[in-house]
Amino acid sequence: MSRRLRVAIVGAGPAGIYAADILDKAEKAGVEVNIDLFERMPAPFGLIRYGVAPDHPRIKGIVNALHKVLDRPGIRLLGNVDYGSDIKLDDLREFYDAIIFSTGASADRPLDIPGIELPGSHGAADFVSWYDGHPDVSRTWPLTATSVAVLGVGNVALDVARILAKTADELLTTEIPPNVYEGLKASPVTDVHVFGRRGPAQAKFTPMELRELDHSPNVEVIVHPEDIEFDEGSMTAIRGSKQVDMVVKTLQEWAIRDHSDPADSANAGRKRLHLHFFHSPSEVLGDHESGVTGLRTERTELTGDGNVRGTGEFHDWNVQAVYRAVGYLSSNLAEIPFDNTTGTVPNQAGRVLDLDEEQMPGIYVTGWIKRGPVGLIGHTKGDAAETIDSLLADVEELAEAKQPDPDAILEFLDERGVPFTTWEGWGRLDAHERALGEPQGRERVKVVERTEMVRVSREHQA
Known part of the structure; x- marks a missing residue:
């Protein structure tokens, strides 16, 4: 050419x-x-x-x-x-x-179940944009629930659950903006429930993401023994993938360990992160005036090939917020x-x-x-x-x-x-964010406002 x-x-x-x-x-x-x-x-x-x-x-x-x-x-x-x-x-x-x-x-992929549009029902992508300081979203987030449901068993679902369950001070070493720190610090959440429609062998998160849930001393990860179940399709998936095998082994280990007593004063302030399998969300409960008051799930069972079917057994969970993490669009x-x-x-x-x-x-x-x-x-x-x-x-x-x-x-x-803005402008913004973090011993503090990002980036731009 x-x-x-x-x-x-x-x-x-x-x-x-x-x-x-x-x-x-x-x-x-x-x-x-x-x-x-x-x-x-x-x-x-x-x-x-x-x-x-x-x-x-x-x-x-x-x-x-x-x-x-x-x-x-x-x-x-x-x-x-x-x-x-x-x-x-x-x-x-x-x-x-x-x-x-x-x-x-x-954007968040929609989930077509009754009540998904109620106040207090959120898309995971919107929440991620908030805690990552996206310039085009609100600076505030309604963190008022004590018990929260996260729908989905991918890496994004685990990110959302982990951010909700960790203390704000644990995240203060990261680049989170001040408004995110203040919002998370005021959150009253005590329990985060993650729901998967299928079983442990069908979970979509990676072993690293899963293990990170258990790294916080302020969070107890709970897996229920009755949710550890496999059929021939599940065993084929486990034998055929080292990643699936690692995920399943981690979940099995967590399912057999003892859980702490929430009433024990030694556990005061410790949050609980529950991983539930074989629960298909069927309805978000509540009304437009009160918002989310619960989540209804249907118990599912394996069909032999790794897929599941409903059993007709329903369970209502006392949650005040629902986050759907069922995929991006x-x-x-x-x-x-x-x-x-x-x-x-x-x-x-x-x-x-x-x-x-x-x-x-x-x-x-x-x-x-x-x-x-x-x-x-x-x-x-x-x-x-x-x-x-x-x-x-x-x-x-x-x-x-x-x-x-x-x-x-x-x-x-x-x-x-x-x-x-330009690549040189990013260099200026990068240096500015690092300078904001330095007095606090942090790598950076992310600038959130678009106008401020542009101002810093374009400073002295020819």
Whole structure:
């Protein structure tokens, strides 16, 4: 290819940055490329910054690898730019030969049971956004319940349960903002109940996430022996996966240990985190005036193949709040086809397909918006590799950008009055947050307000 390829990536989370990394290395294959990463947040890293619990330093360590990618000269960050309002598809086509969407999934998947809409019934993604200091959500959260239900047995469900059960002072060593600390410190919660529809062998959390529940001296994890049950399908899953085997063994160990007496003064202030299996949520109890007053579940039983069926036996739980953690859902993108059933953009190996299932020239997807919100963060590398392979195979057919000068998009954003941030601006915000944390012996204190993030990032920006 005789000209330098200009590529826009919309979304600067792990999926987008992995795609930039692989594409940037394509120069070894004889393709020269400039890459601009557009991000609607003033800061990069997406899910790592706004979707991972603050007490997960090992997972947040992925930022170090992503940081090295964004440090490269051929990759540029343009933050605080919202696709669909600040910039449209035709605008991007003007400045780029190809566009990759990597906008992820940040909305809660719905759960269709009676009462799910009551006050006190929340989506886990909304709660995660609050405790992670997302700039576009409320600074307050209604933490008034003494007993809470969390629906789902994935890693997000465990994150939500752990944050609710831990003391605020335990989290003060992390980057949580002051409003989150104050909110959690005032929380009266004593019991957190996590409910899974199927059995221990079908749980979706990882062994590391599970074991972390038991690391706090202020939280007692309780598993009931009657919930430890396996059928042939379960045993096949255990034998076929080391991860499943580790999860099951941990749960079995917890089920046979003695539990403390809540009435014992030695346990005063200690919270209880209950893991329940074979309980399918059937109704959130309460009314619109009083809010959530309980949760009704139906006991289930294994059918031999790892699936379950209802038994007709119901149990009412005395809880005052319900958090559904049954999966994330991507949001549709302006001018891009969207499958509302799967929550993905129709594509073939990352090439976006229009309503007639024809390829939209120069338009690609990667990450959760491509395949759905499944798998761990590292799994997006495979997605990115497939998408970049498709893009590189199409290089000779891509329409050349009308305005390929790298400065042209900056002038466009300035003319639109978009206060965009840059990679250098992230360096300033990063240093500012670390300085806020230093007097308290913390790595950083996250800035929450968007206007303040933009102000710090754009300070002295040329």
